[in-house]
Amino acid sequence: MSLVPKAENFDEKWDKLQKTIEKLVSLENVSRKLWNDHFSDIYFLCVANPQPFTERLYNETKKFLHNHVKMISAQLLESSCNDIVINYYIAWIKYSVGVRHLHSLFLYLNIQYVKFRHDPYVQTIQEVSNNGPECMVIGELALTMWKTHVIAVVKDILIDSLFKGIISFKIHSSVSDNKQVYQGSVESFVLVEDYKKKDNLKFYQDICEEPYLERCGIFFEIKSRHLWQECDANQYFKIVWQLFEEEKQCCTEFLHCSTLKKVEALFVKYMVTDHLALLHEECRSLVQQEQFSNLRMMYVLLRLVSNEVKVLASDIFEHIKVKGEEAITALTGDESDIQFIENCLALHEKYSNIIRNFFENDQTLMSALDKACSFLVNKRQTYNICRSPEILAKYCDVLLKKSCKGLSDAELEEKLVKSMIIFRYIDDKDIFQKCYSRLLAKRLIHQLSQSLDAEETMINKLKQACGYEFTNNLHRMFTDVKVSSDMNSEFSEFLVKENVDLGLSFYICVFQAASWPLSQIPLTPVALPMQLEKAVHMFDKFYHHHFSCRKLTFLHNLCQVEVKLIYLKKCYVVSMQMFQMVILLQFENLNVLRYSELQEATQLTDEQFTKLIKSLVDSKLIICTDQVPNESSLFHLNLKYVNKRTKFRIAVATQRESVQEVEQTLASVEKDRTLYLQAAIVRVMKSRKLLDHNSLVYEILSMCKERFIPEVSIIKKAIEYLIERQYIEVAPNSPFEYSYVA
Numbered sequence: 001m002s003l004v005p006k007a008e009n010f011d012e013k014w015d016k017l018q019k020t021i022e023k024l025v026s027l028e029n030v031s032r033k034l035w036n037d038h039f040s041d042i043y044f045l046c047v048a049n050p051q052p053f054t055e056r057l058y059n060e061t062k063k064f065l066h067n068h069v070k071m072i073s074a075q076l077l078e079s080s081c082n083d084i085v086i087n088y089y090i091a092w093i094k095y096s097v098g099v100r101h102l103h104s105l106f107l108y109l110n111i112q113y114v115k116f117r118h119d120p121y122v123q124t125i126q127e128v129s130n131n132g133p134e135c136m137v138i139g140e141l142a143l144t145m146w147k148t149h150v151i152a153v154v155k156d157i158l159i160d161s162l163f164k165g166i167i168s169f170k171i172h173s174s175v176s177d178n179k180q181v182y183q184g185s186v187e188s189f190v191l192v193e194d195y196k197k198k199d200n201l202k203f204y205q206d207i208c209e210e211p212y213l214e215r216c217g218i219f220f221e222i223k224s225r226h227l228w229q230e231c232d233a234n235q236y237f238k239i240v241w242q243l244f245e246e247e248k249q250c251c252t253e254f255l256h257c258s259t260l261k262k263v264e265a266l267f268v269k270y271m272v273t274d275h276l277a278l279l280h281e282e283c284r285s286l287v288q289q290e291q292f293s294n295l296r297m298m299y300v301l302l303r304l305v306s307n308e309v310k311v312l313a314s315d316i317f318e319h320i321k322v323k324g325e326e327a328i329t330a331l332t333g334d335e336s337d338i339q340f341i342e343n344c345l346a347l348h349e350k351y352s353n354i355i356r357n358f359f360e361n362d363q364t365l366m367s368a369l370d371k372a373c374s375f376l377v378n379k380r381q382t383y384n385i386c387r388s389p390e391i392l393a394k395y396c397d398v399l400l401k402k403s404c405k406g407l408s409d410a411e412l413e414e415k416l417v418k419s420m421i422i423f424r425y426i427d428d429k430d431i432f433q434k435c436y437s438r439l440l441a442k443r444l445i446h447q448l449s450q451s452l453d454a455e456e457t458m459i460n461k462l463k464q465a466c467g468y469e470f471t472n473n474l475h476r477m478f479t480d481v482k483v484s485s486d487m488n489s490e491f492s493e494f495l496v497k498e499n500v501d502l503g504l505s506f507y508i509c510v511f512q513a514a515s516w517p518l519s520q521i522p523l524t525p526v527a528l529p530m531q532l533e534k535a536v537h538m539f540d541k542f543y544h545h546h547f548s549c550r551k552l553t554f555l556h557n558l559c560q561v562e563v564k565l566i567y568l569k570k571c572y573v574v575s576m577q578m579f580q581m582v583i584l585l586q587f588e589n590l591n592v593l594r595y596s597e598l599q600e601a602t603q604l605t606d607e608q609f610t611k612l613i614k615s616l617v618d619s620k621l622i623i624c625t626d627q628v629p630n631e632s633s634l635f636h637l638n639l640k641y642v643n644k645r646t647k648f649r650i651a652v653a654t655q656r657e658s659v660q661e662v663e664q665t666l667a668s669v670e671k672d673r674t675l676y677l678q679a680a681i682v683r684v685m686k687s688r689k690l691l692d693h694n695s696l697v698y699e700i701l702s703m704c705k706e707r708f709i710p711e712v713s714i715i716k717k718a719i720e721y722l723i724e725r726q727y728i729e730v731a732p733n734s735p736f737e738y739s740y741v742a
Contacts, residue, residue: 005049013041014060021061023106025068025098025142035105043108058135060453061106065142067147069095076154084154089181092188095146103139124468139196147192147203155207162208163215170250182254195372209259211383216247216263220270233282234294241297242272260531267306280311287315288730296358303362313368320351320372322331328376340388341395344417348373356397370425377425389432396458397439402450411453420461429466430707431669431677436462437473438517443511444481445558452478465598466706467642476515484509494542506535510543513553524557527603529585532578550587557608565621568641579604579612584621587637595633611652619650677718685728685740692737693719 020038023030040722045053067091072091079087103110114135136144151158155193165182189204223243227236244267251260272279278296286295295312302308348369355365377388398404399415407415426432443449456478488507496500524531524690526537536554543552559578564571576584586593593601599609613629621641625634680703684696691699697715704710719738722728731737 004042004499005047006044007050008044008048008053010045010048010053010056013045014057017041018060018064020105021064022068024101025065025095027096027098030101039108040103042106044283046108046112046592046660054109055667057109060112061138062141062145063473065145068150069145073150076150076158081157081161083275084158085165085185086178086181088150088154088188089156089185091150092186096188096191099139099142102142103137106138110139114138137195143192143195146188151189151192152205158185159208160376163212166250166254168252179253179504183283186254186256188471201256204256209255209262212255212259213262213266216264217227217270220267224274233278234286236514237282237297237301240302240548240628243267244301264304264633268301272301273305276305276308283312284315287312287319290319292358293352297360299359309362309364312366316351316365317368317372319349320347320369321375323347324372324376328614337391337394338398340391341373341419341422344376344422347376349422374425374427377422378427386431388422389426389428390435391721392419393432393439394433395419396436397443397700400443400450400458403448404450409451409454412450415455416454416458416461420465423462424465427709428669429470430672431666433470433670433707434517434665435475439478440474441516441518444477446560470707473515475513480511480515481509484511490537490546491542494545495538498538500534500538502535502538504531506539508539510552518555518558523553523555524579524605526556526579526582528556529582531585531647563640567637567639570642570646572641572643573647575647575653577612577650579608580616580650580652583609583612583616587622587635591637591639593635595629595631595635598635615650615652621650660712673708673710673714674718676707677704677715678722680704681715681718681722682727682740685738688740690737690739692734696738 013240017715020030020034022028045057075664076084076087076091114137139676162182162185165178168183169179186204186208189208190201193200193203201694218590227239247263247267248260251263255263279302283295283298283302286292286298299309299312304311313622324344324347328340331339331343351369355361355369359365378385378386378563379388397418399412399419401406404412423429423432440455443455443542449455459471459478461472462474487510491506491508505701539597543550556578561576563574563576563583563584565574576607579602582604583598586598586601595613598613599606602609605610610629613622613624613635617624617629617635621638623636623638625636626632629635677700680700684699684703685691696719697712700715701710719728723730723738726741728738729741731739
């Protein structure tokens with residue numbers, strides 16, 4: 001078929017085309033051949049020679065659509081109130097689908113005539129010539145006709161019937177069978193302006209949304225007053241929450257999604273905001289009674305009001321704080337420290353699950369939980385000191401020791417993960433570090449760790465929480481233990497080369513003094529037994545051969561030994577402290593010794609000797625003539641000693657930390673804090689050169705928060721000290737600024 005323009009008879013073509021258009025908008029069947037023929041007819045009419053019929057074709061189509069929709073509106077007006085929604089929906093579905101086909105059929109007209117007239121240059125010419133009416137593509141024209149001549153005509157009776165059906169659905173779902181009819185009818189108010197790029201919901205809002213919101217407002221106001229007169233607060237919440245869910249469902253089912261928030265705002269205004277004082281009181285009561293299922297209904301409503309969830313968060317914070325204090329203040333006994341951590345973790349887990357399950361993991365409420373847990377964990381008790389860092393360190397120590405039995409690796413891992421929850425709440429993390437490093441040192445030195453992998457896992461968790469600097473010394477302690485193992489192998493090779501036999505099995509650990517918390521342990525004088533002198537001398541010679549500039553300090557009070565008792569009927573292997581062995585070895589040649597003779601021979605202090613001799617008497621390896629050992633006591637080697645076990649340990653009774661020891665630890669922490677603050681101030685000033693007082697304090701607080709929270713007065717003292725030492729100075733032009741002294 002040739003596409004060359006030619007002369008056309010418009011009336012003849014239009015008569016045939018009009019019948020097809022009528023079939024399309026009525027959703028009657030149109031054959032593929034007829035469709036193709038009319039598609040070609042529209043093309044030839046638009047390019048007809050000598051004069052195109054584009055404008056006439058457009059106007060005739062417009063006239064046809066006008067007559068068609070007028071006929072539909074007349075038919076709808078004859079419908080009864082009960083049938084108008086169904087009749088409207090059927091007519092709309094036919095018309096809207098038919099219009100889409102019609103728009104496709106008139107594709108060439110839309111491109112060559114309508115869109116051409118929308119070209120900015122063509123529009124300018126039209127304005128000058130004042131020629132040609134406003135044009136729309138056929139689909140847009142058809143929808144505009146529907147909006148103007150159908151919806152505008154029947155809107156009063158149609159909207160009234162629609163709202164009655166929607167209200168019936170809210171009450172008893174009576175329109176559930178015709179839900180699609182109501183949904184489609186409301187949707188038509190949006191689709192008739194769907195082609196608009198801006199304000200395409202304005203028609204829907206004017207004709208449907210605003211009347212609906214007006215009716216909702218009146219209903220909510222009356223319903224709210226009625227409920228408060230007949231119900232108590234608890235019943236009010238249940239009914240209102242149910243009503244709110246029904247209203248949300250109704251909006252979602254029938255109205256445009258943009259309407260939901262507006263209905264919610266109206267609902268909240270009349271049902272919640274107007275009764276906030278009473279709601280707050282009931283909210284506090286529900287929190288105290290822990291009626292979280294009812295509280296969830298209140299939460300759903302309160303979160304729709306700006307800042308009202310904060311009121312609920314405040315009540316939850318106070319409640320958790322009270323429950324927490326009840327759980328931890330009554331703890332007594334030896335297990336109180338462990339129970340403190342367990343109770344805090346149980347409290348955190350309980351309310352975390354509540355917030356997750358009932359309040360959708362709301363971050364405002366989670367912040368309230370964090371705030372309450374932080375208050376409990378950092379509460380200052382004896383001597384105005386917060387003991388939580390020390391207690392948590394002891395809790396981890398108990399978990400990681402060999403004595404902690406009955407825990408699988410997975411359970412140990414879980415408990416260590418949970419302990420990090422408490423750690424994150426601790427403000428004085430540097431105190432925890434000091435206590436943890438001391439206890440870790442004891443576990444490593446005395447080989448009390450249940451698992452070195454678990455120890456390393458815990459250190460890595462601390463590293464993730466506070467950074468490498470926080471765990472630097474802990475990592476070095478592990479490194480020293482591994483290096484010591486290699487060093488003992490080298491020492492054994494050295495003894496072979498020197499052809500020296502020590503006469504005993506000897507293992508030594510060499511630690512860097514700066515990494516290990518051993519500086520506070522006083523060196524106890526002792527007369528080293530000759531059995532050990534050779535081993536100590538040879539290792540000293542070996543070590544200084546490798547490291548000539550280093551100094552070795554032997555901490556005999558930390559040494560452990562295994563002694564084989566062969567003077568009894570049965571052979572026993574006993575693990576004990578080296579000092580206990582020093583005392584026991586005095587009985588190698590004599591069976592009876594006096595108190596003074598033993599102390600003089602061992603050269604131990606009175607305090608150490610009394611504690612050690614008592615442990616040997618309690619173990620019954622030595623018999624004392626007096627019930628309580630004293631300076632006049634005689635000690636006999638027990639030659640009739642019997643034990644069911646052939647291998648056992650003799651422990652020394654450990655004393656609880658005294659007030660002086662606590663003060664000594666805190667003094668050490670305070671000293672470290674002072675140095676840390678001074679270094680931080682110098683670091684900031686070196687990079688900033690000039691800084692005002694408030695900004696400097698703020699930056700220091702930000703830098704320190706991962707380790708501890710310093711008081712502003714302490715920061716001021718550090719600044720004054722650095723000014724005296726001429727690291728920084730007060731700026732000459734402003735007394736509130738500091739400058740760095742290069």
